[in-house]
Amino acid sequence: MTALTDLTLAEARDQLRAKQISAVELADAHIRAVERIRPLNAFITETLDLARERAKLADKRLAEGKAGALEGIPLAIKDLFCTEGVLTTAASHILKGFHPPYESTVTANLKRAGAVMLGKTNLDEFAMGSSNMTSHYGPVESPWRRQGDNRPLVPGGSSGGSAAAVAARACLAATGTDTGGSIRQPAAFCGIVGLKPTYGRCSRWGIVAFASSLDQAGPMTRSVKDAAIMLGAMAGHDPKDSTSAEEPVPDFAASLIGDIRGLRIGVPQEYRLEGTNPEVLALWDQGIEWAKEAGAEVVDVSLPHTKYALATYYIVAPAEASANLARYDGVRFGLRVPGKSLEEMYELTRAEGFGAEVKRRVLIGTYVLSAGYYDAYYLKAQKVRALIARDFDQAFQKVDLLLTPTAPTPSFAVGEKMDDPIAMYLNDVFTVPASLAGLPAISIPAGLARDGLPLGLQLIGRAFDESTVLRAAGVLETLAHFTEQPDLAGRLAETRA
Amino acid sequence: MSNLIAGRTGEWEIVIGLEVHAQVISEAKLFSGAATSFGAEPNSQVSPVDAGMPGMLPVINRRCVEQAVKTGLGINATVNTLSIFDRKNYFYPDLPQGYQISQYTRPIVSGGHLDIEVEGAAKRIGITRLHLEQDAGKSLHDQHPTLTYVDLNRSGIALMEIVSEPDLRSSEEAAAYLRKLRSILRYLETCDGNMEEGSLRCDANVSVRKPGEPFGTRCEIKNVNSVRFVALAIDYEARRQVELIEEGGQVQQETRLFDSGRGITRPMRSKEHAHDYRYFPDPDLLPLELDPAFIESVRQAMPELPDARRRRYVERFGLTPYDAEVLVAEKETAAYFEAVAKGRDAKQAANWVTGELFGALNKLDRAIAHSPVSAASLGELLDLIADDTISGKIAKDVFLAMLDSGESAKAIVEKKGLRQVTDSGAIEQAVDAVLAANQDKVAEYKSGKDKLFGFFVGQAMKATGGKANPALLNDILRKKLS
Numbered sequence: 001m002t003a004l005t006d007l008t009l010a011e012a013r014d015q016l017r018a019k020q021i022s023a024v025e026l027a028d029a030h031i032r033a034v035e036r037i038r039p040l041n042a043f044i045t046e047t048l049d050l051a052r053e054r055a056k057l058a059d060k061r062l063a064e065g066k067a068g069a070l071e072g073i074p075l076a077i078k079d080l081f082c083t084e085g086v087l088t089t090a091a092s093h094i095l096k097g098f099h100p101p102y103e104s105t106v107t108a109n110l111k112r113a114g115a116v117m118l119g120k121t122n123l124d125e126f127a128m129g130s131s132n133m134t135s136h137y138g139p140v141e142s143p144w145r146r147q148g149d150n151r152p153l154v155p156g157g158s159s160g161g162s163a164a165a166v167a168a169r170a171c172l173a174a175t176g177t178d179t180g181g182s183i184r185q186p187a188a189f190c191g192i193v194g195l196k197p198t199y200g201r202c203s204r205w206g207i208v209a210f211a212s213s214l215d216q217a218g219p220m221t222r223s224v225k226d227a228a229i230m231l232g233a234m235a236g237h238d239p240k241d242s243t244s245a246e247e248p249v250p251d252f253a254a255s256l257i258g259d260i261r262g263l264r265i266g267v268p269q270e271y272r273l274e275g276t277n278p279e280v281l282a283l284w285d286q287g288i289e290w291a292k293e294a295g296a297e298v299v300d301v302s303l304p305h306t307k308y309a310l311a312t313y314y315i316v317a318p319a320e321a322s323a324n325l326a327r328y329d330g331v332r333f334g335l336r337v338p339g340k341s342l343e344e345m346y347e348l349t350r351a352e353g354f355g356a357e358v359k360r361r362v363l364i365g366t367y368v369l370s371a372g373y374y375d376a377y378y379l380k381a382q383k384v385r386a387l388i389a390r391d392f393d394q395a396f397q398k399v400d401l402l403l404t405p406t407a408p409t410p411s412f413a414v415g416e417k418m419d420d421p422i423a424m425y426l427n428d429v430f431t432v433p434a435s436l437a438g439l440p441a442i443s444i445p446a447g448l449a450r451d452g453l454p455l456g457l458q459l460i461g462r463a464f465d466e467s468t469v470l471r472a473a474g475v476l477e478t479l480a481h482f483t484e485q486p487d488l489a490g491r492l493a494e495t496r497a
Numbered sequence: 498m499s500n501l502i503a504g505r506t507g508e509w510e511i512v513i514g515l516e517v518h519a520q521v522i523s524e525a526k527l528f529s530g531a532a533t534s535f536g537a538e539p540n541s542q543v544s545p546v547d548a549g550m551p552g553m554l555p556v557i558n559r560r561c562v563e564q565a566v567k568t569g570l571g572i573n574a575t576v577n578t579l580s581i582f583d584r585k586n587y588f589y590p591d592l593p594q595g596y597q598i599s600q601y602t603r604p605i606v607s608g609g610h611l612d613i614e615v616e617g618a619a620k621r622i623g624i625t626r627l628h629l630e631q632d633a634g635k636s637l638h639d640q641h642p643t644l645t646y647v648d649l650n651r652s653g654i655a656l657m658e659i660v661s662e663p664d665l666r667s668s669e670e671a672a673a674y675l676r677k678l679r680s681i682l683r684y685l686e687t688c689d690g691n692m693e694e695g696s697l698r699c700d701a702n703v704s705v706r707k708p709g710e711p712f713g714t715r716c717e718i719k720n721v722n723s724v725r726f727v728a729l730a731i732d733y734e735a736r737r738q739v740e741l742i743e744e745g746g747q748v749q750q751e752t753r754l755f756d757s758g759r760g761i762t763r764p765m766r767s768k769e770h771a772h773d774y775r776y777f778p779d780p781d782l783l784p785l786e787l788d789p790a791f792i793e794s795v796r797q798a799m800p801e802l803p804d805a806r807r808r809r810y811v812e813r814f815g816l817t818p819y820d821a822e823v824l825v826a827e828k829e830t831a832a833y834f835e836a837v838a839k840g841r842d843a844k845q846a847a848n849w850v851t852g853e854l855f856g857a858l859n860k861l862d863r864a865i866a867h868s869p870v871s872a873a874s875l876g877e878l879l880d881l882i883a884d885d886t887i888s889g890k891i892a893k894d895v896f897l898a899m900l901d902s903g904e905s906a907k908a909i910v911e912k913k914g915l916r917q918v919t920d921s922g923a924i925e926q927a928v929d930a931v932l933a934a935n936q937d938k939v940a941e942y943k944s945g946k947d948k949l950f951g952f953f954v955g956q957a958m959k960a961t962g963g964k965a966n967p968a969l970l971n972d973i974l975r976k977k978l979s
Contacts, residue, residue: 082552095551102545104552206552213780241554242782320780323584326595327549331647342645346588369586369775378777 004029005169009073009226010253012172016062016072023062023072027055027116030074033170034118036492040141042155042164044079045087046119054116061114069233071114076165076174079120080127081107081217082206086117090208091125091135094328094353096335104206105238106175106217113233118171121161125355126325127182127210130427131417132160134357139414142190143168143486147452153411156186156427162220163190167486173221173230177207179214180313181407181431184443187220188406188456191445191484193473194220195227196431198464199438200245202231203238209324211317212243214435224444224474228252231466247464255467256474261295263472266399270306271430276408279449284405287446287457290479291403296472301399303391308384309433314425315368315381316436321358322365328353360421389437396462401472404430406443406456430458440466442473445482454484500667501708504739509705511735512712513665515727517678519657519688520632520696521564527631527655528555528598535694539637539648547634547653549593554781557582561655562785564687565605565629566795568657571685571802572624572678574609576792580628582782586775590647591634599658601776604628605785611681612804613673614822622674623662632656657688663702663712668728668735675699675724676826680803683828692722699727703734704748713738714748718762721755730755734762806831814843823851829865836872841879849875853896861900870899878906888967891915919966921973927960928953928973942978950974 004026007015015021031048051074058072082088082100089095103111111117124134131154132140142155143164155164159176163186166174176183178196187194195218202217209215219230232252238244267288272281291298330336330349337352339345354362368377395402407427417424434441440463443456457476461469501508526533529546546553569576581603584596606627613620634652636645659678665671679697682688690697699722704715718734721727733755738748753762778784801809803825810821824834824847833854838846854875858868878895881887887895887910898909910916918924931953932939942949953974958965 088551090551098551100551102550102552204552205554208551209781211780240556242556243780319777323586323596323775323777326586326588327551327593329588329590329595331590332548332593333550342590366775369777371773371775374775374777 005033007172008223009070009172009221009229010223012073013070013229017067019062023055023058023116024052026072027051027074030118030171033168034165037143037165037168037170037488038493039491040143040164040168041138042121042140042161042168042170043076043119044089044091044122044137044161047086047117048119050086051116051118058114058116068112068114069229070110072116073114073173074116074118074171075110076118076121076162076171077107078123078159078162078175078177080123080177080208081175082208083107083117083120086120088120088208089137090127091123091137092328092353092355092358093136094335094349095208095333096353098334100206102206105203105240106207106234108206109236110175110233115233121159121165121174123161124158124182125358126208126321127158127177127179127215128321128357128361129157130181130185130424131412131414132157132186133414133418134355136355140164141414142411143488144190144411144453145487149451152414153453154189154414154416156189156407156411158182158186159194159220160186163187163192163194166190166192166220166222168488173219173226175217175234176220177210177215177217178431178435179210179216179317180435181428183218183220184431184441184456184458185407185427187443188445188454189411191454191482191486192220192222193224193227193442193444193477194218195231195442195466195469196435196440197231197235197466198245198440200243201235201247201440201464201466203236203241203244205238205240205244211320212324213320214317224442224470224477225253225256227442228256228470245464250467252466252470255471257471258475258478259295260291260472260475263296263401263468264399265291265296265298265472266301266395266402267298268301268303268306268395268402268404270303271404273408273429276405277410277449279410280405280408280455283447283455283457284403287403287476290476291472294475294479298403299399301395301402303388303395303433305384305387305391306433309388309436310425310429312381312384312388313428313432313436314364315377316385318361318365319368319378320365322362322369325354325358325362357421385436388433392433392437392439392460400462400468402460404458404460406430406458410449410451410453410455434460439463440469442469444473444477444480446476446480447482448484454482500670502705502735502739505743507707509735509739510708511666511668511731512663512704512706512715513668513671513731514663514702515661515665515671515674516700516702517659517675518698518700519568519659519682519690521561521629521655521657522687522689523558523560523564523655525558525560526653527558527561527629529653531653533654535696537650539646539650541650543649543652547593547649549595555598555779557782557785558655561629562605562787563795564655565627565657566787566792567685567799568659568682568687569606569609569627570796570799571681571687572606572609572611572627572659574606574624574627576606576787577603578787578789578792579603580605580785582629582779582785583776584779587772589633589636590645591636591649591652593634593649593652597631597633598779598782599630600628603784611674611677613670613677615667615669615673620664620670622664622670625660625662627657627659630656630658668731671701671731672724672728675727677803680826680828684800684802686800692724695722698722701727701731701734703731703738705735705738705742713742714750716748716750716762717752718755719752719765726755726757729757729760730762733760737762803831810843810847814838814847816844816847820847820851827865833865833868833872837876837879839876841876841883845879845882849879853893857896857900869903870896874899874905881906881910885917885919885966886910887915887917891917891963915964917966918961918964919969921969924957924961924965924970924973927957927965928970928977931956931960932977939978950978953978
């Protein structure tokens with residue numbers, strides 16, 4: 001029999017409903033797993049007692065035949081989602097001791113569906129980063145290691161704790177948020193599935209904001225089907241978020257028909273960047289072959305403004321962040337460092353409360369919005385953003401999906417690239433364009449590099465067409481048949497029993 | 498008359514533009530569901546949105562939008578079918594988000610005007626724009642020797658910022674504009690216009706120039722809380738600028754505060770930091786699109802505004818333009834007047850309201866809404882005049898008694914026996930007695946001294962205790978003397 005922690009979300013759901021397993025035993029198995037992977041530092045806050053209580057309640061509801069879509073499913077929640085009465089930090093010192101009096105819409109939806117929260121996962125501070133090294137609570141270590149190399153690797157970011165927890169089998173699935181790649185890149189690094197839905201698909205209400213026009217919550221899972229099931233529970237119109245879309249939520253899992261014959265899949269030529277890891281390019285070609293094999297029509301497309309995407313992103317996102325983070329001023333909640341004057345209190349609080357990467361982005365954002373620079377930076381970036389969106393519109397007149405690599409490299413070692421922010425930002429080069437255009441995109445694990453590290457492929461779809469994205473991802477998942485698991489031997493914490 | 502100020506080097510013209518912040522009448526705040534009533538316990542009307550809590554998002558309140566549209570139509574402006582909310586960034590403890598959500602490049606309303614009249618001269622004042630924005634909270638500096646307290650009840654309440662063109666040329670014009678705008682807002686019921694409670698606040702931009710020259714450098718005088726202070730602040734500021742320039746100085750563009758105790762303006766503290774507000778479109782809010790049908794439905798529901806009402810009073814009621822203006826200025830006064838005038842002689846009603854009633858309210862220092870004599874009671878009094886129960890002269894005494902006792906006109910007339918004598922026999926008797934007692938004067942009258950007629954009337958009136966019907970008395974007297 002498969003260990004309870006090796007089940008997919010879909011399998012666990014079915015076994016719970018068939019009363020083959022109980023929510024309590026499923027929760028207990030995962031609680032032990034959470035305790036065992038503590039050395040990875042994937043969680044900022046564990047809510048294990050809460051999980052046991054929720055699991056009991058889930059068993060009761062299952063027994064009464066009142067089970068929700070995720071009844072009894074143990075999940076990890078990125079610590080960017082506000083959770084009522086549970087410490088919420090955004091991995092920042094400035095939110096020290098912050099216990100929100102409200103629950104984010106997405107986590108409330110999951111709760112209502114019966115999910116069991118195991119804890120709040122680590123992330124880059126305020127979701128700013130691609131390595132999870134900017135967390136105030138310390139870096140997350142990837143469950144993966146290079147063959148014959150004991151150096152700890154990064155899980156990617158910003159949803160690195162979620163990715164590590166899912167890959168290390170400490171939860172069946174986790175929530176992530178994606179602003180420029182923060183679900184997809186860590187999913188690729190950790191060999192799991194990560195879906196960034198269309199902007200507006202999931203409510204942003206109650207998610208600590210990084211860049212409001214880009215932030216989007218999504219599922220991180222071990223299978224495409226799990227992502228489909230979980231997205232269904234997370235998504236939906238929310239009148240409390242003005243940017244939330246009034247779109248019906250289809251049965252995403254039902255779109256996984258295993259057939260992409262006749263689907264047109266575009267390959268954007270501008271993504272063949274010089275300097276991209278040859279193994280990444282090789283896997284991309286392999287993906288193209290799989291698509292053809294499955295009966296899809298593969299065509300070259302052009303997204304001519306791709307080369308401006310990263311620069312555009314690193315103007316728009318910091319600009320919005322500089323305003324979004326102004327509320328962390330020491331006045332009402334979180335950290336306050338006393339000063340002799342109001343201004344000194346502000347300065348000391350924000351100097352101590354924010355880490356280097358957050359400060360860098362607040363400064364960039366403040367700069368690009370300043371009088372005299374606004375037109376040259378922010379306004380220009382908005383125009384380019386519109387052109388990038390238009391590129392996609394035009395491509396999607398010819399094709400149904402786009403296939404690209406998720407990240408230009410596999411995972412790297414903890415501490416690498418920290419002295420070179422630009423090299424770090426390049427991690428997002430393939431994920432940022434879809435974010436700027438607000439399009440749904442998924443990363444699926446598709447193979448291993450020679451050094452044994454997972455690589456991901458990305459599928460990008462039309463707005464609100466997650467169904468087609470998931471359908472094709474399901475087919476590629478089957479063909480890629482990625483079954484490798486990280487070897488955690490020797491790195492796990494001792495636990496009772 | 499000339500609005501110019503005489504300086505040592507010649508005459509100077511004042512140029513004024515007003516920025517009015519009008520608190521929107523609405524149950525809930527602009528972007529949250531929290532309540533808006535004045536005077537509640539500090540921090541009792543605050544939602545997590547208003548407190549700038551992490552992850553909280555603004556959602557536009559339809560009611561506030563409707564109020565802004567209504568106001569836009571009331572100031573003869575264009576309501577824009579597309580407007581955008583921007584973030585105005587600055588740090589202050591009573592600004593929880595670290596930015597104010599306002600409208601910068603694309604306001605909801607633009608290009609309006611209103612007409613004012615100063616000393617009989619009409620003038621049209623342009624209105625550049627009206628935009629919606631959130632109010633900040635309140636910093637309380639007087640609660641503790643070293644600490645500042647913050648009350649967020651006001652945080653997030655909807656304001657309309659209404660910006661005039663620099664078309665005003667004197668403090669009188671500025672005051673007239675402000676009064677007119679306030680009157681319109683109150684007619685529309687989009688702002689209660691209460692300047693003491695801060696629901697209407699005014700900033701004045703003042704500069705001076707030699708007539709015909711380009712605009713001078715302006716100073717902004719912030720948050721002046723009465724019409725009178727606005728006028729005083731402008732006059733002081735204009736003089737200050739003239740003296741400064743004439744002494745060889747230069748006006749610095751700055752923000753100044755009006756010190757009502759000393760009647761002066763002074764620079765606001767800590768103005769060494771020039772603010773860069775870094776406006777940009779708020780990504781939490783979509784552009785505000787208005788359906789023309791919605792704007793039209795608001796237009797259909799517009800109440801009659803002061804200008805139209807004044808015209809009606811002049812044209813239909815035959816009131817003088819002056820009386821009409823006085824009656825329409827305040828919505829409550831107009832409503833009172835119309836209640837009195839309904840089914841009665843409108844001119845007489847106007848005379849009573851602007852004469853006796855205003856006089857009494859002035860003495861009592863009461864607003865018309867708290868008048869001791871209701872419109873219905875005053876109407877009843879006028880009815881007693883109309884049906885000859887009492888004379889106009891007696892009515893004034895009855896009115897004074899009504900103010901004192903609160904009793905109805907009828908009750909007072911009955912109790913004091915003031916009912917007019919219309920019995921011609923009784924009046925004849927009185928007249929006969931007067932004529933008999935004044936044979937000499939009768940002779941004089943008959944020999945041509947017409948003026949004595951008044952004397953006889955007075956005597957006869959006195960004899961009846963002032964209650965004789967004046968017309969009847971005149972008739973009888975004339976007959977007897979002819």
